[in-house]
Amino acid sequence: MTSRLENIKQQRREKLERLRNQGVDPYPHRYQRSHTTAEARELLTREEAGDTQAEEVSVAGRISAIRRMGKSSFADISDSSGKIQLLFQGSGFDEKLRNLLKDLDIGDVIGVRGGLLRTKSGEPTVQVSDFTLLAKSLQPLPEKWHGLSDTETRYRQRYLDLIANPEVKQAFKIRSQVISAIRQFLNERGFLEVETPVLQPSAGGALAQPFTTHHQALDRDLYLRIALELHLKRLIVGGFDKVYELGRTFRNEGISTQHNPEFTMLESYEAYADYQDVMAMLEEMVSQVSRQVLGTTEARFGEDTIDFKPPWQRLSLRDAVREHSGIDFAKYPTAETLGTEMRSRNIEVDQDKNWAKLVDELLKTFVRPKLIQPTFVIDYPVSMSPLAKSKPGEERTVERFQAFAGGMEIANAYTELNDPIEQRERFTEQLKERRGEDEERWTIDEDFLLALEYGMPPTGGLGVGIDRLVMLLTNQPSIREVILFPQLKEKGE
């Protein structure tokens, strides 16, 4: 009946009671530490070099190992900067501390004070003169050597993953640095960071399924945003010439190694720029972020090494598809002819896909997996891109690019369509395609069109999938490895 876990938990609770009876507060309010563990190690090096006088330090962290050796004991504690060894020499403490030492467990959080020394084997160590319990742990931690490898537990109890697997912590530190480097890059270029609504009466700017929610007081359904685009362009109309937003977007679609229902997107809009300018900015931004965070523009990704150094290769969509699939889609201008051509090459083709979707399928199936080094695929058919502006003299083609690296789409950008009349036509066209589906959900954003009618300057827009960019820079094969709490099904009782 009593499992090991029950035993352990009971033992820990007994220890907790024992400590309380001895007047020890197992959960005190604060602790004054003088150094992080990394700073303490660095201080020792300087002391040894004679650069500074020996001094006492106080450090705090979670106990990750205890090695009891009779009269003296070693322990390791770790904080967010790293870990350091502790040496307790039992005779040095009064009875209360000796008892406390006995009842310490792996997992407890403690604060210690003492001088720094290096052991025979060269390990930087705090020789503890005084210590305090800061939080008693009542649960056993994962095993110290193999860490925690069960994927499900790693995601559901990410805190355990972070405690047990230091490299996981590292990936999320990099994520944070990437985001901060992006902000720095854009701020330095005069972009204004803004925040726009997550809750929207209609979800526009992309064609994904939105999440639905309900506002009680207003008694109306609202949607979680699927893109940032339409609001940011309103701000361009309003006279903010360079804006960006870094934020969560939500798509009610399938979950995969490259898709999480909520994910982080960067969108930026720059007045008076076109997609060529945006291309130059993106390759500059990504390479600079990589240099800043990794110290190099080269990133290891699985079997490959990706070099983000500009300029990235530029390839027209038509050439890209022709090269990798052998099909020149320009020769098959309708869904029927293109579909027939694809079927004749043994490509499975969904009957009700329109022409744009077929082209997109060719791109995803044949081209995208081949694009390991950063590549701009440019000049998309207008029917795939309702918010992008046509190329001068080429009505069927728009000034748009998608950036690929590591076989993933990481960015999408275009010269924004700012002709309100044409924009309305494109929306209407799109709505026709959608007819038969959930009618109410797909409405035209009239206020956005109204904004365009006031006049939007020529604008270059950009969307970057931050999670995927972080995957590339941290060499992670799954988006769940760069999202702290990825979406999982609820576990039944």
Next chain:
RNA sequence: GGGCCGCUAGCUCAACUGGCAGAGCAGCUGACUCUUAAUCAGCAGGUUACAGGUUCGACUCCUGUGCGGCUCACCA
């Protein structure tokens, strides 16, 4: 949603063709004053994800369910 794979002690993993569920770590007791995957002696700990079925006998075979992973579909 489809296909394939997985789920055994708190953690990491064994268990042959269907024949007594086992080890290391963690835990407990004891020894040990420079250990670092400490060591040594002993102890304890299991609804083999869940529900059925086949069988003298099921961790093992079959059916279903749950959760996870990969993949396909979906995702302009």
